[in-house]
Amino acid sequence: MARTGPQKIPGASQAYFYGAGRYSGSDMEVNCGVVHTTEGMSLPSYNGGSMAPNVTGVPNMKDRTIRWYQHFDVDESARALANKLGGVDTNTANVFQIELVGTCDDKYKTSWSGKQAGVDYLHWPTAPEWALAEVAWLVRWLNQQHGIPLTCVKDWLAYGKDSRRPGITPASYGPSPARMSMSAWRSFKGWCGHQHVPENDHGDPGSMNFARVIELAKGTTSKPTQPAQPAQNEEESDVPRYLSLGMTKAFTLQPGEWASLAWDTEWADQDDGHPAKGQTFATGAHYNGMLHVRADGVARGDELQVRLVEDDASGKTVKNFPPTEVVGTSGDTYGWVPIVGVVGNGTRVKAQICHFGKAPITIERAEIKAHIWPL
Numbered sequence: 621m622a623r624t625g626p627q628k629i630p631g632a633s634q635a636y637f638y639g640a641g642r643y644s645g646s647d648m649e650v651n652c653g654v655v656h657t658t659e660g661m662s663l664p665s666y667n668g669g670s671m672a673p674n675v676t677g678v679p680n681m682k683d684r685t686i687r688w689y690q691h692f693d694v695d696e697s698a699r700a701l702a703n704k705l706g707g708v709d710t711n712t713a714n715v716f717q718i719e720l721v722g723t724c725d726d727k728y729k730t731s732w733s734g735k736q737a738g739v740d741y742l743h744w745p746t747a748p749e750w751a752l753a754e755v756a757w758l759v760r761w762l763n764q765q766h767g768i769p770l771t772c773v774k775d776w777l778a779y780g781k782d783s784r785r786p787g788i789t790p791a792s793y794g795p796s797p798a799r800m801s802m803s804a805w806r807s808f809k810g811w812c813g814h815q816h817v818p819e820n821d822h823g824d825p826g827s828m829n830f831a832r833v834i835e836l837a838k839g840t841t842s843k844p845t846q847p848a849q850p851a852q853n854e855e856e857s858d859v860p861r862y863l864s865l866g867m868t869k870a871f872t873l874q875p876g877e878w879a880s881l882a883w884d885t886e887w888a889d890q891d892d893g894h895p896a897k898g899q900t901f902a903t904g905a906h907y908n909g910m911l912h913v914r915a916d917g918v919a920r921g922d923e924l925q926v927r928l929v930e931d932d933a934s935g936k937t938v939k940n941f942p943p944t945e946v947v948g949t950s951g952d953t954y955g956w957v958p959i960v961g962v963v964g965n966g967t968r969v970k971a972q973i974c975h976f977g978k979a980p981i982t983i984e985r986a987e988i989k990a991h992i993w994p995l
């Protein structure tokens with residue numbers, strides 16, 4: 621089965637994309653969606669991707685926006701549903717899965733661990749219109765680009781008391797009357813919640829007003845855009861992440877030998893593209909910055925060269941970029957080298973240094989300052 625249509629959600633961060641690694645999923649053609657709530661206040665780590673949905677929405681309570689983090693392609697199976705042996709397929713049943721950061725639990729309707737609902741976090745069953753409109757934007761895009769119908773199941777039981785299931789609390793948990801039969805699930809199109817999926821016990825996202833999300837998605841008015849809203853066009857125009865790394869331990873460089881700069885100090889790595897003490901400074905990203913180097917022992921007029929190289933996932937160098945020269949001066953030699961480019965997912969970029977003098981020199985220090993835009 622092919623993956624048809626755009627696979628990346630416009631404006632979504634790809635910094636926690638798991639679809640290309642060990643937890644990559646199977647190809648699908650989505651025709652329905654399942655909504656979850658994370659029962660937390662920040663982006664979950666999902667055990668490195670093994671339990672991740674296709675996308676997580678993190679509310680920014682101050683800006684009244686949702687920041688989307690994509691974990692799998694749109695037409696790639698995610699991992700947030702339980703699936704039992706036999707019975708029906710769940711995660712792989714052409715289903716697009718959304719996790720919304722916040723809670724559905726009616727115990728936390730007004731406050732949670734000293735925080736206030738609607739101010740510090742979202743209780744999704746009572747979420748304000750702006751939050752539903754943010755979800756509606758994604759639901760509409762998935763309808764336009766992938767044909768997921770703008771319909772949803774009728775009963776969204778509360779994760780708490782609910783007259784539709786008297787005597788059982790939380791009403792949406794376990795084998796509630798809202799949970800679909802296997803045959804209903806097999807032919808299901810449109811939107812439902814985790815509480816509706818067979819072979820599953822979870823009751824999220826509670827009594828979320830998803831009918832209102834559908835109404836907003838159908839509406840002709842455009843999404844209520846806030847100033848800090850991620851761009852909704854196809855171009856990635858997010859605010860870049862800042863990267864600031866240092867190599868603070870001096871080393872000796874023999875003439876004619878290319879050495880990779882290992883970054884032992886991390887002042888900022890918002891995109892998390894730099895592994896601890898590693899040589900890689902970016903992966904799966906556009907980068908634009910400067911590399912500073914300080915060397916001792918370069919004879920006046922001798923050349924120091926700096927180049928970028930790309931390694932594949934196995935660590936094999938697959939590409940060398942042309943070097944930039946720094947010319948030796950009296951005393952220590954200081955140079956700034958521009959580093960600009962784009963490195964694919966699964967490929968890593970690092971910096972190397974070489975010199976062509978007669979005697980060994982000392983590379984005293986190096987620093988990288990760059991802006992990083994994840995692909």
Ligand SMILES: [Zn+2]
Pocket residue numbers: 655656657700814822824
């Ligand atoms: Zn769930």
